[in-house]
Amino acid sequence: MPSIDTLADRLSSYLGPDQVDLVRRAYFYAEQAHDGQRRRSGEAYVTHPLAVASILADMHMDHQSLMAAMLHDVIEDTGIAKEALVTQFGETVAELVDGVSKLTQMNFETKAEAQAENFQKMAMAMARDIRVILVKLADRLHNMRTLEVLSGEKRRRIAKETLEIYAPIANRLGMHSMRVEFEDLGFKAMHPMRAERIRAAVRRARGNRKEIVGRIEESLTHCLEHEGMQGDVTGREKHLYSIYRKMRGKRKAFNEIMDVYAFRIIVDKVDTCYRVLGAVHNLYKPLPGRFKDYIAIPKANGYQSLHTTLFGMHGVPIEIQIRTHEMEEMANNGIAAHWLYKSNEEAPKASHARARQWVKGVLEMQQRAGNSLEFIESVKIDLFPDEVYVFTPKGRIMELPKGSTAVDFAYAVHTDVGNTCIACRIDRRLAPLSEPLQSGETVEIVSAPGARPNPAWLNFVVTGKARTHIRHALKLQRRSESVNLGERLLNKALAGFDSHLERIPGDRLQAALVEYRLDSPEDLLEDIGLGNRMAYVVARRLLSSDGEQAHGSEGPLAIRGTEGLVLSYAKCCTPIPGDPIVGHLSAGKGMVVHLESCRNIEDVRNNPEKCIQLSWAKDVTGEFNVELRVELEHQRGLIALLASSVNAADGNIEKISMDERDGRISVVQLVVSVHDRVHLARVIKKLRALKGVVRITRVRA
Structure with missing residues (x-):
């Protein structure tokens, strides 16, 4: 376990002496507050806040976040009031600690409701200061690393919550390293035997693959040298949970997943990324349709990289990611990579603006949701990792989760656009509102002032924002x-x-x-x-x-x-x-x-x-469905005859089904929409005029 002195030494590499002293002071305050308390493992309780601060120090977080990490359980576990922390360490640190503290005072009907309420409180605190979520993620990561002392049921519950909420949040904030660790630790706690089997299989496969990996790495390095470009080529390991997810989701065998060789090439600047792409495409043939440019259009979490898949030697597929050092840092630590609070004059980074935008969206959902469980369901939907990128008619790019429809797009543009949407054009053609959008499409929404959301939209929308606003x-x-x-x-x-x-x-x-x-x-x-x-x-x-x-x-x-x-x-x-x-x-x-x-x-x-x-009422409006049973002699083009007769009487067939009673007589069940009884009489009169109609009856209960 790290001690406060070793942590202080690490912090002095990027924080000033005064700031390091403040972190020390917070540690000693927490040590006193937690005096006599022990963790399940038997260690002094203060080792937990120290480990959380150490995780944040790896991300080079600012001194206030580190102080909040030291004190994050003080309000909850020691009875010290928030006001005392304000006096000792200032408003900002106290607010952060309060945001991270869980809701223990409230009694809920169910565990799920308690978790949902905790998350709701955290969302409010995140909106005030986004560092709350980073301290919370570090707290959860240390708890996940020390799970084995808990009972099996508790382990699985915490692991499930981590996989469903905390890993996707880390992903949403672009923190790849933390997400991978969350997923692997969660997988190991949820399915220990499966995790062990896959780990053993990966170890065996790694030994067999060593020679091929070495040869591909060598040929890529040689290719860059030949073109006069600097770049670090490294083999990329797939983590256990992603292998398991692909095996389950794509129904693939372990060998199929491990047959793909993955490499990362890190270069100095953006221009070089595209030159390296040209060089590797020259070395091996690229697979059509497998190239993705996340540098020009970054992912929603700020991730940037070029992705391509090549046919390597002996026809083995090679996945390659090409990015700069800054993009690599951003991919691993996301929003924590360039911490805003180091200097207030600095312009907000794109990743930070994106994270703020997401938190703002979460807060909006929280205000509209009926209860905490509905809110958490919307947030889970919103944490989808895959995006599609579509364009507004004016050429603005909108990022939406995979499977989104025009209704999701309309709500992403503006709530009022979503509420009054009646139709859409995708690439200038009229399309159903339920059609899933594909990347690169241009979407135009047709709205009408008096229109209102349709309850049927809830069956196909995928974004949390759309779902929450429609329900509201x-x-x-x-x-x-x-x-x-x-x-x-x-x-x-x-x-x-x-x-x-x-x-x-x-x-x-x-x-x-x-x-x-x-x-x-x-x-x-x-x-x-x-x-x-x-x-x-x-x-x-x-x-x-x-x-x-x-x-x-x-x-x-x-x-x-x-x-x-x-x-x-x-x-x-x-x-x-x-x-x-x-x-x-x-x-x-x-x-x-x-x-x-x-x-x-x-x-x-x-x-x-x-x-x-x-x-x-005399002025009753609308269309009403009626079920008719038509018995008629069997003849060719029967359905077309019935449809044209109903149409001639200004009726509309909603549903039609046919069962043959014997060789000569057919029985057709029609659901027709009409305005009233007079209109129905007109429809029946038209049907009676058809040749071969034996009987028409209106079906009632």
Whole structure:
């Protein structure tokens, strides 16, 4: 274990004497605070903060981060208040420590919820100072290195959380070395036997490959010398977890993965990268479609490099990465590579700006998410490592996770663009919103001012931002529609008692809200609209002292067809305008419209708390689906005949299926969308006119 003196010696190579003294002071303060505390392994507790600071020292982090690393468990484990740290070490260090501290005071229903809340708190702290996440990652790395003292179940839980959240965050911040170590340690804890098998196989394969690796390295070095270019050529080892993931994900055998030889060429400047690329393409033939230029278009985490795959000697595939020394440093340590806080005058580096942008996005998701578990699900989605690069019509590059659609793109441009999006053009052709985008495509969004997000988008969007904003918009839309419907239902119930919501005294309404444990009249109306409370019961409660028996003076509630998410039409009996209907109030779903004769609501039809009389408004709008059963003589081009007849009557076929009853008669099931009963009669009339039609019936429950 490193001692504070050896750490101080290392720090003096890049920090000033005063800053090193401050780090020492933080160490002694932590040593005193944790006095008597031991880790599971039996060592003094202070060895953990010291090891965390040592990890950050390897990244050349600033003195405040190192002080926060020394003190990161003080608030949580020793009862020392944040204010005491402010007095001793200043506001900045205390804020960092507070950001890294976990939420231990709160009791949660489940472990998952506790983890989600911890992460939510960390996201808030990250937004204030991004160093919080670097201290947190170093803390997690040391815990992962010393996992073996814990029980099997705890080991697996911590390893799972590391693989799902901390390794992807390290990747998102461009910290390759830390990500690789997280993944290998997590893999070893989750699947010890698999990790050992793969490690042994890699050791064997390394021995067999030694000669070929040496020869390829030699030919690449000779090639660079011949062209008069300086560069370090090194063989690249695949790490265990990436081998395991490829074996599982791509269904490849171990030998197939190990047959690829990987090398890295490090050069002095960007110009040389492209010259080296030309030289190696001249030496071995490149594989078409396998070249990627991450220097011109860096990855979302700031990673830059040229990637190419070549056919080497004896036809072995060779993967080559070409980059500068600065890019190599950036690839390994990411955002920590050039630490901003060393000098405030320095312009923010691109990697830092990207990281800030990501944290800002995380914070936005956190504000929109319904709860901590929904938030963490969105963040996990957002930590996808693979990107596609697409262009806006003005030529701006947008980075999106692999599999993103035009809706993800629209939300990445701006929330309002996403919310009002109705169609898209990909490379100038109209395309479905659900089509996955490919790198290099130009995407244009068509939006309309009154448009609203479609719940079906949740089935195909992949970015956390899009998912969170769609859910948020749908919640708001659903609430306003629920309140609206709830008000109509309550007024309908009150009308039965010769009253109206506006005539209810304020104190009586307030008393009902207190009884129902609700905050506002809108909450009560929303509950009624969603079917969680019955309008009839609420009406009686509001009129409790002077309400007489219902007179039924008010007619049925009119349905306009524009009620939205809180009103649905039963699939069992498919009612359409003109049909006699009733409404069934279903908790959480709002109102479901059924035919009066529907068998599914026979038991509750006469219960005023469950069912309500409805009628169709004169100005009802929209299209309604109806199922028809058509029996007709079998003939060629049957489907085309039916489709053209429905089309001639301005109907639209939503679904069609056919089963042959015997050799002569075919039975066709049609789902047709119509405006009302008159329109349906027109469609049936057209179908009856077809030659060979025996019978047409409307299918009802």
